[in-house]
Amino acid sequence: MTAAFDTTRTTEAAVPEHGTVAFIPLNRLKKSPRNARKTPHSAADIEALAASTREKGLLQPPVVEPELGPDGQPTGDYLVTIGEGRRLSQLLRAKRKEIKKTEPIRCVVDTAHDAFEISLDENVTRFAMHPADQFEAFRDLADSKGWSAEEIAARFGVSPSLVRRRMRLGAVSPTLMAAYRAEDLTLDQLMAFAVSEDHARQEQVYADLSYNRSPVFIRRMMTEHEVEASDRRARYVGVEAYEAAGGRVRRDLFSEDGQGWFEDAALLDRLALDKLAAEAEAVRIAEGWLWAEGRLDYPYDHGCRRVYPRVVEPDAGTQARLDALAKEYDAIVASCGEDEVLTEAQDDRLTVLDAELAAARPERYDPEAVARGGLFVILAQEGVRIERGFVRPEDEAEPETDPDAAADAEGAGDAATEADAPEDQSDRTETRKTLSERLVADLTAHRTAALRDALAEQPQVALLAALHALTVQTFYRGAETCLDLRVS
Structure with a gap:
């Protein structure tokens, strides 16, 4: 039946028929002992439902059945078979004086089905939307309606930080989002890509991935030209001084400490050197x-x-x-x-x-x-x-010597140096002076790669090096190691 049945204007003996939509006072709704859900709803769930119903009303009416007394007669109260969380959310709103305790709640009366079975069916036969759809939906609300993270959070009963994370995930490259939907990427990997909003960079790193697809490696690739907030330079300079000098810090929304990366490494180096120079002068x-x-x-x-x-x-x-x-x-x-x-x-x-x-x-x-x-x-x-x-x-202090003797000794020394020095020594010195910084960096990178290959071919030495790096970081505060290995 589609006709509404207002129980606020009926006697206790008048019971709506099966399928009737009835407006039942909130204080006449009770928890059903036949409800299949035994684990209580969390406070966060109730808060989210209260926020949703405050903005949009009850989109899905609870399903109820009349309560019968010991004599088998209706008591006038109704047991909530489906929608206990919605009932609790309305009680929370009543406690906050948003609605009255007698607020009429739109319900559907069910007297034909087993209460336990339909309660179980309602909790089992449900399909959540794909997380990617949720991420994009939050992003669309912000773009199309101009809502802030705080406004969206208030309408859905979640924290603003959670909304920001979902919006950031919704802004990931469509190529990566399609890979996530196809289960070629995990959520942790998608979050690693989301540290940057540069779609071109995201797709480039995704295309370059091989066997190592760990979130840590992806995050490192995405931020290889930036300085992590835990870096010694970043800790020494501080976020406030860096931002005051015009630097930008990109926060990591998916880390517990909320740290991120300093985007301008050159500025950070300059600020650190200036601060060190001031301390040195003091x-x-x-x-x-x-x-x-x-x-x-x-x-x-x-x-x-x-x-x-x-x-x-x-x-x-x-x-x-x-x-x-x-x-x-x-x-x-x-x-x-x-x-x-x-x-x-x-x-x-x-x-x-x-x-x-x-x-x-x-x-x-x-x-x-x-x-x-x-x-x-x-x-x-x-x-x-x-x-x-x-x-x-x-x-250095100059020794006090006879000028004539010093001149003779200097001439003899020059002649001996020219005679004894290897022919290519001056050439090597001149070559070293003419090497550009870029070439030196490139040669250093090649040497590092060669050392890595040599270490990889000697597992016992590699194990000792790794053990040494972990030991000095654990037991010797401030000790340094040649391996880029950190204890987490």
């Missing part, structure tokens, strides 16, 4: 060095002579304290046998003693070395590291 002024430089990496080709500090002899009071600390240290070590393990308290105390012993033995550079030398402030994995005591060749 140390130079404070300690009196002749020069100071900030470097991203240790300059192995610095060409400087290295001088080291000398340990200052302690006075009597300091020496007595050192002896006491060393005695306590030895006592803790001696208290443990060869096969015993230090307790946590003992290990912590030894760490403190190590630090105190090192601090009690101050080291100083000679004033002459400080006046002629300099330092490098280097950005390491663990943070800023200062390397002191470098004397450049032009800052």
